[in-house]
Amino acid sequence: MVRDDFGTHSGAQNEPNDEANHFYEQLKEASHPFYKGSMHSKLSVTVRLLSIKLDYSISQESMNSIIGLMNELNLNKLDLPKDFYTTKKLVSKLGLSSEMIHCCEKGCMLFYKEDANLEHCKFCNQPHYKEVRHSKGRKVPVKFLHYLPLIPRLKRLYTSMSSAPHMRWHYENKRPPGILCHPSDGEAWKHFDSVYPNFASEPRNIRLGLSINGFTPFSISATPYLCWPVFVTPYNLPPELCMTSQYIFLTCIISGPRNPKVLIDVYLQPLIDELNLLWHEGVEAYDVSMKQNFGLCATLMWTINDFSAYGMMSRWSTAGKLACPCCMEDTKVFTLKHGGKNSWFDCHHRFLPMQYEFRRNTSHFMKNKTDFEEPPPILSREEIWDRVRNLPKVTESPPGYLVMV
Known part of the structure; x- marks a missing residue:
């Protein structure tokens, strides 16, 4: 990425915007070689140390000891990181941010945007913070989302x-x-x-x-x-x-x-x-x-x-007789006589072409039965919207009725 500014380009060219320019400047500053002809820079050493820590599950205290030994042997006074904290801090300037968004313990809501300062969940009244405070006096959230x-x-x-x-x-x-x-x-x-x-x-x-x-x-x-x-x-x-x-x-x-x-x-x-x-x-x-x-x-x-996560994302129930999102209420599900469970065996025949040979097969599928039923109709987006338009929005409903519209 340090060499991204070099090369030939065609068409109208612009200077990088402020955000991109700031990133390139930080990257170049951290990528200067330690000395002429060196293959390593402060950034390359830092990334290598973090990679070693991750690959071998080394603790933070152990990394501090390793970095401390490197600095003791640094007779040429190279600009090496001082400890694990400074190593992580250098990469965080060049890396991508992450957020911890506080949320209700039961998952009813996020303490987010206009709700960030609420002390209790507006649905179940669960507290936003724990009773125990941080050592520096900060409030500790009961639960948070990594975003x-x-x-x-x-x-x-x-x-x-x-x-x-x-x-x-x-x-x-x-x-x-x-x-x-x-x-x-x-x-x-x-x-x-x-x-x-x-x-x-x-x-x-x-x-x-x-x-x-x-x-x-x-x-x-x-x-x-x-x-x-x-x-x-x-x-x-x-x-x-x-x-x-x-x-x-x-x-x-x-x-x-x-x-x-x-x-x-x-x-x-x-x-x-x-x-x-x-x-x-x-x-x-x-x-x-x-x-x-x-x-x-x-x-x-x-x-x-997968099918279970599909049910969570779409709010379509993936259990019971209406589990198929294609057939919906036009399903051919039946209950097993002895097991009492729902079965969709042979329901797929209706999606085959009308003249397909399996539709006339009476020995390998349903005994002594043929299937010439047409597939269920495919709903248009307008018909789907008519079905879900009156469902409540996720931030305006009690937890039992949350739906993403």
């Missing part, structure tokens, strides 16, 4: 030469009809471009996918505890890059101990606010590959979850 803002991470994609040229790949590498090797070749992407031509006219605007799932970070035999990370992925990148770990952005971590279930909408409020800003107004970003400032917009194209 990593999305907009700075999207801007950073354009401030680095390693990613900025690839953010236009979906536009510059279009395939002939009938070839599918990237989401931009799909009907959903093309339909979106036709509906929103202004958005599609700027190839640097970002298409996003959101995924969420829960896991147990501790032993199953220990006290039950669930953690729900939320990831956002930009799909502008080439296929070999868009699903790699460095381009899958962790945006928030919903800590346990309980499954948030429908209350997950509460924890997604900061992300939804950023997505609304990126869609309606956009933000200023600097594209280092073209030496241009431009208005960056983004849209959420897809959500990718």
Whole structure:
């Protein structure tokens, strides 16, 4: 990234905006070599130390001892970090910010924006802070959400030469009809471009996918505890890059101990606010590959979850006889005679072409039965909106009825 300012560029060029210029200045200042011909700088040593700490799970006290020994052996008086705190502080200036947003212990609401100064939850009246105070006199929240803002991470994609040229790949590498090797070749992407031509006219605007799932970070035999990370992925990148770990952005971590279930909408409020800003107004970003400032917009194209997380995100019940989000009330579910459980066996035949051979097969599926029923109707967006328009918003409802509209 230090060498991003070099190279040839075509088209109108601009100076970096204040935010990008400040970042480049800090990066160059920290990247000066220790001496002429040295392959290391203060930044490279700092990043290496943090990487070692992470890879080998070294404690903070041990890192202080290692850094202290390095300074004792530093006969040339190189500008090495003094301790782990200064090491972390240097990288934090160049890194991306994170926030701790206070929330209700039961997950009813976030103490966020206009509700930040409330002392109790406005739904269940649970206290905002613990009775015990911090050693420096600060109040200690009962529970908080780790949130990593999305907009700075999207801007950073354009401030680095390693990613900025690839953010236009979906536009510059279009395939002939009938070839599918990237989401931009799909009907959903093309339909979106036709509906929103202004958005599609700027190839640097970002298409996003959101995924969420829960896991147990501790032993199953220990006290039950669930953690729900939320990831956002930009799909502008080439296929070999868009699903790699460095381009899958962790945006928030919903800590346990309980499954948030429908209350997950509460924890997604900061992300939804950023997505609304990126869609309606956009933000200023600097594209280092073209030496241009431009208005960056983004849209959420897809959500990718397993079936249980789908139920949490969409508020569609994934249990019981109406679990299928395609069939809905037009389901063919039946109850097993001896087990008493719901079964959807053979319900998929209705989605096959009418002349498909499986529809006439009476031996390998349902005995002595054929199925020529048509699939259930697909609701239009207007029909879907009519069904959900009267549901209450997430910040205006008691916890049992929270719905994201």
